[in-house]
Amino acid sequence: MGSDTTRAGPLRWTGFAGAVLLTGGAWAVLATAPPAPAPAPAPVLAAGVTGTGLLVLAWAMVGRRVLRGAAPPVAWSVRTLALWATxxxxxxxxxxxxxxxxLAQGEIAHRGLDPHLVGPRxxxxxxxxxxALVDGHWVDAPSPYGPLFTASARxxxxxxxxxxxAGVALHRLAAVAGLVLLVAAVPRLCALSGASPAVAMWLGPGNPLVLLHLVGGVHNDALMLGLGFAGTALALEALDASRERIGRARLGAGVLLVSLGALVKLPVLAALAVIGTALARRRGATSIRRRGGAARQFVVAGIGMAVAFAAVASAVSVLTGAGLGWTRSVGTPGTLWSWMAPxxxxxxxxxxxxxADVTGPLIAAGRIAGAVFTVAGIAFVLYRQLRGRIDAVPACGAVLGLIVLFGPVLHPWYLLWAVLPLAASPLTTRARTGIAAVCGVFAVLLPPLAGDHGDRxxxxxxxxxxAVLVAGAVLPALLHRDRMAERAGHTGRPAV
Incomplete structure (x- = not known):
């Protein structure tokens, strides 16, 4: 283990250099770009894109070692994640x-108005x-987020x-808190599924999409996912077959955390369906083969999860003073025609x-078809979970993956909804490689700040x-050192 981390040291510092270059390039873009829609200067934008590329390259090279069975310890991965995030x-x-x-939604709430009913303009x-800082797409849009996030934004x-x-810094602090919860939850999910924590830490919290979009992009998905998957781990531990009895307090705490995550942003609510199915399977273990026994337990557990979420949502809505206006605006993101969404x-x-006359009707039809596929796919996954043909952790990844794939809107960081539980699942090397390849492509798909300045x-x-030229110059050196270190390991000589 020690030699593995020594060999991976240059990769750690390559990723750190990429994060530094990305940060410096992003500030340089803001400092030197003329007012929109004039383009940002190519050299400073190139610095940011190159930094992104180096970070993704270092992550991919670590993954090359991980997928060959030379995964560094979890502690090394956590320290590297912290270094790259800094x-x-x-x-x-x-x-x-x-x-x-x-920031605008928090200010609206701070002034005593309801951001779920009125937009920033x-x-x-x-x-x-x-x-004045809100993107033009959302300047008239009400907040699509839950009452817990509205309270924190206020x-x-x-x-x-x-x-x-100061506002961005505080929201980023909340994102880091969500990331800490994720780092704590992933090894526990691995213990439930039998996956390797070291591999899961690389593909999950160490993923460049986490660093670039949850930390760098300051998205509230970090808090949603941190609460949601911390709660999922707690609930599934309470239902684990190795326990003599269901841990009711732990189960309740898990359902509460998932519900709070959904009151930041709704999609993680799907984890309650997986938890409810796991509960139905555990409670019906003695009658699962009886006619209708599994179905009855599934219905009872489903009703229980729905009632629990409704109770938490009502309590949070009342305690935060948000009311129930948020239930009418959760579909706001769907008003954007996302070019990434299939x-x-x-x-x-x-x-x-x-x-253009046919674009709107066909997009509407595509979204209806997507909703049908999503519902049918989730029903199929939950049926297989209930019958014991798929474990709860990969089932959670599959359910959220269906929501991402067939949803009306897709952004790069949305992939993390599915990638994080799948990272903690015992997948094949081919599956992990495929997931990593998709994440790597999406990580470099968007330039850091180009969209803000109308770049030509x-x-x-x-x-x-x-970025390609720099990566092409760095990659041979990293590969050469990796080969030299591997030979040193085989011959017993210290890695250089």
């Missing part, structure tokens, strides 16, 4: 402007202050006093061929070409 704590918001919407104006607004720097592709393709295509071409 520069990103001081970066401007990366890859999206969603955190500015959080109407409540705050866009000439100055928090409303607290941030009160503490930051309307200052965007359900929208048929509409975009038809619109390009036949005109040639600027992006220069930036990505620079």
């Amino acid at each position: 520069p990103l704590l001081f970066a401007p918001p990366l890859f999206s402007r969603d955190v500015y919407s959080y 109407a409540a705050l104006g866009t000439a100055s202050g928090p409303g 607290i941030v607004a009160a503490l930051a006093g309307g200052g965007p720097v 359900t929208n592709w048929s509409g975009f393709a038809a619109g390009a061929l036949a005109g 295509p040639w600027t992006l071409v220069v930036a990505y070409a620079t």
Whole structure:
């Protein structure tokens, strides 16, 4: 183990250098770019893109060792994750402007209005202050988030006093808290599923999508996932077959945490379906083969999960003063025609061929089909889980994967909803390689700040070409040192 971590040392520092370069490049873009829609200067944008590339390259090279069976210890992975994340704590918001919407929604709530009913333009104006920073797509949109997040955003607004720097820092602190919960939850999920914690830490919390979008991008998905998967681990531990009895207190605490995660952002609520199915299977263990026994337990457990979530949601809505307005605005993200979402592709393709008039109707049809596939797929996964043909942890990944794949909107960080539980599942090497490849592509798909400054295509071409050249120069050196260290390990000589 010690030699493995020594050999992986240059990879650790390559990733750190990438995070530093990304952070510096992002600040340089903001400092040197003319007002939008003028393009950011190509050299400074190239620095940010190159930093992203180096970070992803270092992660992929660590994964090369992990998938060959030379995974470093979990403690090394946690320290490396902390090292790579540190520069990103001081970066401007990366890859999206969603955190500015959080600031505006918190300010609206702080002023005594309901951000689930009124958008930033109407409540705050866009000439100055928090409303001026909100992305144009969301300036009139009500908040799609739950009452727990609204309450936390209101607290941030009160503490930051309307200052965007302090506000971003506080929201990033909440994202880091979610990441800490994830780091604690993943090994426990691995213990339940039989997966390798070292592999799961690399593919899960160490994933560049986590670093770039949850830490760098300051997305509230970090808090949603941290609470949700910490609760999932607690609940599934309470239902583990090795326990003589169901741990009711632990189960209740797990359901509470998942519910709180869903009151940040709703998708992680799907984990309650998996927990309910695990409960039905555990309670019906003696009658699971009887006619209708499993179905009855499944229905009872499902009703119990629904009642528990409704109770938590009602209590949080009352205690935070948010009311139930949030239930009417959870579909706000669906108003965006996301080009990454497969359900929208048929509409975009038809619109390009036949005109814009057909785009909207076909996107609507694609989303209806996606909803049908999602419901049918989740029912199939839960049926297999109930029958013992798939364990709870991979079932959670599969259910959330269906929601991501067939949902109306897809952003790179949405992949983490499914990737994190799948990382803690006993998958084949081929499956892990495929997941890692998709994550790597999505990690470099968007430039750090290009979308904020209307960059022309040639600027992006220069930036990505620079990143490819730098990665091409660094990769042979890393591979050479890896081979030398591997030979040293075989011959018993110390790794250099």
